[in-house]
Every structure is written in C-alpha cells, then in structure tokens.
Amino acid sequence: MTDNRTEFDAKAAESGAGATAAFAAKQKAAIDVPQERVSAIAKDVLTGLFEVINKHQVTYAEYDALKAWLIKVGEDGEWPLFLDVWVEHEVEQVNTAHRQGSKGTIEGPYYVPNAPEQGANGSLPMRDDEPGQKMNFTGQVTSTDGSALGGAVVELWQADANGFYSQYAPGLPEWNLRGTFTTDDQGRFDIAGLQPAPYQIPTDGACGQLIAAAGWHSWRPAHLHLKVSAPGHELLTAQLYFPGDPHNEDDIASAVKPELMLNPQPQPDGTNKVEYDFVLDPAQA
Numbered sequence: 001m002t003d004n005r006t007e008f009d010a011k012a013a014e015s016g017a018g019a020t021a022a023f024a025a026k027q028k029a030a031i032d033v034p035q036e037r038v039s040a041i042a043k044d045v046l047t048g049l050f051e052v053i054n055k056h057q058v059t060y061a062e063y064d065a066l067k068a069w070l071i072k073v074g075e076d077g078e079w080p081l082f083l084d085v086w087v088e089h090e091v092e093q094v095n096t097a098h099r100q101g102s103k104g105t106i107e108g109p110y111y112v113p114n115a116p117e118q119g120a121n122g123s124l125p126m127r128d129d130e131p132g133q134k135m136n137f138t139g140q141v142t143s144t145d146g147s148a149l150g151g152a153v154v155e156l157w158q159a160d161a162n163g164f165y166s167q168y169a170p171g172l173p174e175w176n177l178r179g180t181f182t183t184d185d186q187g188r189f190d191i192a193g194l195q196p197a198p199y200q201i202p203t204d205g206a207c208g209q210l211i212a213a214a215g216w217h218s219w220r221p222a223h224l225h226l227k228v229s230a231p232g233h234e235l236l237t238a239q240l241y242f243p244g245d246p247h248n249e250d251d252i253a254s255a256v257k258p259e260l261m262l263n264p265q266p267q268p269d270g271t272n273k274v275e276y277d278f279v280l281d282p283a284q285a
C-alpha cells in the first residue's frame with residue numbers, strides 16, 4: 001500500500017496507538033511490586049476517588065460519562081498521553097528530589113531509543129527544507145564533583161514546527177529531529193539543530209475531549225526533550241524551554257521549571273545560539 005499522507009493527516013488515535021505500542025514494547029518484562037505496596041497504594045487511590053465523589057456529589061449521569069470517557073482513552077491508545085500530561089510530573093518530582101545535579105522534568109510519550117549517532121559536533125537529523133529557526137546548541141556534561149564526563153550520551157528529540165513528532169505522525173522521515181550525541185573528552189557537545197515551536201497535544205482524541213469539556217487549553221510551551229547519561233551516573237531526563245513563551249506559566253503538562261530555561265542569542269549568520277550545561281548525579285550505591 002502506498003501512503004501519500006503528510007503529517008497534517010495525523011490522527012490522535014494513530015499517534016496514541018503508536019505511543020501505546022512503544023510503551024508496551026519497553027515494558028515487556030513485568031515489574032514485581034510487593035503485594036503490601038500494591039494494596040496500600042490501590043486503597044489510597046480509591047479512597048481519594050471516594051472523597052472526590054462525596055465532595056462533588058457525583059451523579060449517575062456523571063459516573064457514566066466518566067466510564068465512557070475512560071473506555072475511549074483506551075480505544076484511542078491515549079493512556080500514555082493522558083498519564084504523561086496529567087500525572088507524570090508528580091512522579092518525576094518524587095523520584096528526583098534527592099538530586100544535587102541538574103533539574104530534570106518529565107519524559108512524555110514520544111521518546112524513541114537509539115536515534116542515529118551524530119558524534120560530539122553533529123547535526124540533528126532533519127529534512128532539507130525543514131521549517132523553523134536554525135539553532136546551535138552547545139554545552140558540557142559534568143559530574144556533581146565538577147569533573148568533565150567525556151563519552152556522555154546526549155539524546156535529543158523534538159516536535160517539528162507544525163507540532164509533529166517523527167514516528168508518531170505519517171509522512172515524516174523515521175528519525176526526523178531525533179539524534180544521539182556523544183560528548184568529547186572535555187564533556188562538550190555542539191549540535192546544529194532547530195529552535196522548537198509551541199506545541200499542542202492531539203485534540204481529536206479522548207484527551208482533547210476532556211480539555212474541551214473542561215474548558216482548558218491544549219498547549220505546551222516550545223521545548224526540547226533530552227536524556228543525558230554517563231556510566232556510573234543517574235540518567236537525567238529533561239526538557240529545555242524558551243523565555244517569553246506564552247505557555248511557560250500554564251503548560252498543560254505542568255513540566256516547566258525555572259532552571260530549565262535557555263537564552264537564545266541571535267548570531268550574525270542568522271542562527272540562534274544556546275548554551276546549557278548538564279550536571280549528573282553519581283549513581284546511588
């Protein structure tokens with residue numbers, strides 16, 4: 001079958017199905033949570049729900065609307081999107097509170113491992129006519145003791161100017177705007193990339209239905225996604241943002257932190273330059 005569709009033909013249920021399949025593949029090995037912990041957490045989740053039902057005197061019609069919506073979340077494959085937009089930020093906070101090094105934030109639903117390696121001074125894979133502002137991104141990866149981490153791996157992924165992630169919308173090259181960079185012996189990297197645009201989560205699926213029904217908005221500020229890793233150190237999952245973005249203050253995914261701001265400097269050649277250093281925590285014993 002030939003597929004002449006473009007990214008503008010993207011459907012929430014198609015990107016949802018892709019994100020669900022990618023998560024299922026990653027999660028193949030069952031995780032064994034101790035019975036007492038399953039019981040304690042499940043009981044507290046239900047107790048929280050009962051409080052909400054009582055507080056708001058939830059009707060049967062509302063209960064049935066919820067039931068229909070939850071079924072649709074599954075049908076649209078939007079559990080990864082729903083959980084990462086509205087829940088992951090709290091899990092991220094709990095699990096990184098001990099860190100001394102760089103702040104991180106949520107991963108979101110569209111990471112793909114093993115993007116093509118570009119070296120320490122490389123280009124983010126993109127189309128010849130990729131729309132958007134060219135941006136050079138340099139920085140250094142160190143450990144919390146200040147030592148440079150040569151051979152650290154910086155994985156970068158982002159949506160294109162139209163708000164689509166490769167592998168989750170039709171018509172895009174497989175690794176478009178996804179790259180892996182490995183730092184030089186000073187821990188440095190220098191990436192010829194692209195400045196991202198504000199991003200709207202898919203609106204034509206179950207998550208969009210919730211947003212419309214509640215009168216919320218569906219925007220995230222422009223962001224780069226990153227994973228930074230080095231042997232003997234904790235994996236840093238982060239996003240970087242841009243000052244002045246209208247959605248820095250009301251990100252639908254609650255994932256903006258003041259420590260994660262870039263500061264683009266226009267260059268004579270028309271590119272913008274940004275610098276950002278990453279400090280990794282040594283792995284806990």
Ligand code: MBD
Nearest residue numbers: 084085107108109201253
């Ligand atoms: C995204 O691009 C994203 O970064 C998050 C957190 C949720 C949905 C889409």
Ligand code: FE
Nearest residue numbers: 108159223225
């Ligand atoms: Fe994103």
